[in-house]
Structure formats: structure tokens, C-alpha cells
Amino acid sequence: ELARFLNERLSGLTLDQIRETFADRVKDVQDHDSGLVRLFIDSVDKLFVPNKAERLHIAGTDVMVGQPEFENPKNFRGIIELISNEEIIIHVLEKNAQPEGLRVTIGQENNDEMLKDCSVITATYALGNVTGSIGVIGPTRMRYASTIPLVDNVAQTISEMFSTTNR
Secondary structure (H helix, E strand, O other): OHHHHHHHHHOOOOHHHHHHHHHHHOOOOOOOOOHHHHHHHHHHHHHOOOOHHHHOOOOOHHHHHOOHHHOOHHHHHHHHHHHHOHHHHHHHHHHHOOOOOEEEEEHHHOOOHHHOOEEEEEEEEEEOOEEEEEEEEEEOOOOHHHHHHHHHHHHHHHHHHHHHHOO
């Protein structure tokens, strides 16, 4: 019912138009102060994003480049290229994503040359029929015992948060 309602109100609009006018277009919904419509209103800037790169959040790069693995100029150059190119990171996350669950690749297990001194931990989350990936790219000496459960837990939390919202 909600999907039909949203399609009626938003069909034919650009993402910018939806982002700018969403709250006004759904203000007459009786249940707009709670539930899914409220979630959409609160998340409109994150949900209706026009380009792929805006779906990416990069943090901790200063910690990454300070690791001993990257003291070698060749390795340092590779990690800087990786960090500065969002499309490469998106590609790495998409390539490492499993249909479900968690994946860990360490050092030489990574197919990309610039990731040979890195580990990649990815987990998949589901938002209804749509899936996404969350991941950590770090040095091979990272704290796996805390990072793996963290990545897995965040992905599960996202999936659970949206599955309970859809009930």
C-alpha cells in the first residue's frame, strides 16, 4: 500500500525534485508522524541520492596511511590512489560482497595490486529486495578479532532496523 502511495506521489519526478518536495507531497498522510513515512521524511537526503559516489563514506584514512606497510613510496602511492578514488572503493566493495554474510580477504588474496598490503572485510545488508555492502579496508595487521564482528554487526543491525520498520 505504501509503495503504491509513494509511486502515485513521486512518479516522474527527478531525485532533486523528490528530495526538495518529499515532505510536502506526503504531508496529508494521517500516519506521517510515525512509521515508514516518518522514516522516509527523516531520511530523504540519504535515500534519494543521484550519484553512486554520494553513497560512500570514507573515514580513518589518516590512520591507514600512517601504518608501517605504507612507508614504502610505492605502497603509499597505491593507498593514496585507492583512498582518493571513490569508484575504486565502490568496485572493491561490490567485488568482495557476498550475496549474504561476511567476507574477509587478506593481502595476496586480494586481486587488485593496490590492495596487496591490505585486508578487506565486507558484509552485506538487506533493505527489502535491495542489498548493499559495508566494509573496512585496512592494513593486513588490523585487529581482526574486533573488526570482523563490528562489520558483521553493523550490517545485521541495518538489515534488522529496516526489516522491523517494514512490519
